Amino acid sequence: MSGLNSDQLHRSTLRIYMSLMDQYNPSLQRLITLGNNYIQAFQALAVTSEAYYSALAKIGEQALQTMSSRLLGDILIQISESQRRLTSELEGVFRWFHNDVLQEMENNVRLDKDYVSGSRRQYEMEVRNQAAVLERQLRRGGVQDSTEYVQFLRDSQREALKEEERRYRFLAEKHCGLTQSIVYLMNKTGGALQQRAEGWRDQVNQTRVSRPRTPSRLEDNYSVRSSRLEDNMVDEHTRNWAEQSLGKVPSRGPSPQPTRSRSGSFGDSLGLGGGRMMRALVPHPPSSNPTLLSFSRGEVVTVLVPEPRNGWLYGRAESSSR
Template sequence: MSGMNSDQLHRSTLGIYSSLINEFNPGLQKLVSLGNSYIQAFKTLATTSDAYFSALSKVGERAFHTASSRSIGDVLIQVSESQRRLILELEGVFRSFSLEVLDSMEKNVRLDRDYLLGSRETYEMQLRSQAAALERLRRRPSQGGSEYVDFLRESHNQALQEEERRYRFLAEKHCGLIESFTKFMNKNGVSLQQKAAAWTEEVDATRRPEAHRPATLDNIVSSEESVIVSVCACYMFIQVGMREEEIRRSRDEMPLGKIPSRAPSPQGSIFRFGADSAGGGGGGGGGRVMKARVAHQPAGSNPTLLAFNRGQIINVLVQQPRNGWLFGRADNSSRQGWFPASFVEAVDDPPVSPAPRGTNPFATVKLKPTSTNDRSAPRLYRR
């Protein structure tokens, strides 16, 4: 810029102000509009995703209560819950984008036009004053010409700084946005990959090789030997069938854990719990829906006890009380455990679980990229 003459400096300064007023600020306003559309599109995605994985979770619930696909149902439920948590955390990133980027751009572009117009007007007024002074001092061109050119250079440098400050603001805001997305991906990517591998392995484990029939006996054996072989074959089939049944029962049996000692009564009162209150029947659980009369929040970290809140729906899996305890699973959760039989009551019509808004605005722009803690960002509410 040192090689520019006074006329070039003047034209360049006016060009910078005109570019910021007529191009940069309108472009910033367009970014705000597109950003709002981006957020609205994500809201639609989040709503559709929630509906989809809620439906998948219900299918998993049905599979969980079958005799053949309990483990597969549990995987489907876990996949659904994992996707819901993922969308919730991603909502935090978009909430940050709205507050930290779009709102800042909209506020600055609203204030910046008046500031730039005033700055250009001030420059033109000072230029006229300097030109008049130069005209009065035309008999001393070395002194007057130097002051005039120095003024043009200083004004030009100030315009360049204003231009740089605005582009730096835009870059810093979007570097912060990328940092938020990077943190989100680093936090969830590896964990989700490990879960997916475990789920795949669990589903693959349900594939069972088909039983092979024994080879057909040769026709050359005598009738007496055929009878003996037939009896032995029948006995073998019976033994194989009994063994397969034993294996199936062992696989399908729920890990109940150690049965707790005598169960407490709610609120310290004595409550007699009849077997029919929990649906009666054997201890192997066809599944009965109950409702929590009071909250059960066991102290400590006993993994065999089931915690729930008052009014929560409980799926009872072991219907016959043992020492005053039942075994079951809280609604919309894959965790199972023991809980006091007296803490729940039968319901005839269980409810459906719910599917899990002029100064220089750029003068104080920080030079370091901003960062966002997406974990603490408030939830972005949907319409």
């Protein structure tokens, strides 16, 4: 029975050493290679991410210069800065992963190869010595006492199991540290980033709601020119109605007859018909600009266009042939 137990112990111990040399170490070397590829891939991602979010920030700066999209430009710049900070934090995690995990694993591969090989040679040598002692005792006709030999095999198996466990525990501890670093980063930036992202989304959605739009300079000029001309004239029918409501008798003078002139032909060519008659409240004296119509206070001006065009109204004064 003791012989069977000793054989089982011996084979079990050898399997442990062979597993460390033929399976664990090659697997660890492959893991290190994949880890280095992982870091290189992240570094390439970080470079691309920096270029991408820098370009996004430039577009945001362009939007800041517009009159309609300043808020959106500011949001784009904030998103770019947040993503670049997150990438920088991740680079710190990967530096730790390279220095404290990959490099130590690589060192352990070199040390374990020599250590495990030496441990196995020493174990096999001691097994041969113990077996030789038992064989000499058997030839001398003495009682074979294998208690010490079996105890040695048990101790050797226990030490081999501890060595195997230490290597797997090393991997587990290092990757627990990596996971904790990632969790710390997520707790540090994740909550705040989520709040900011929700705020950005709400601000972007608010831009969909119609709101007063800032008029452009062209629209400002259009409004000023139109209001000035409208302020200087009043509809002839409104004027007559106002005078009659105050008990005044309208003037018996003949109404001005529209004449066929170049300005009238221009209005007809635009399909505007006779236009509407307005009475000037204030005079507009002649100027050096021949395209501006001059008229006196109280004079009737026929407006030839129903709506201002490019900020201008076209008309014909009764005292002018234009």
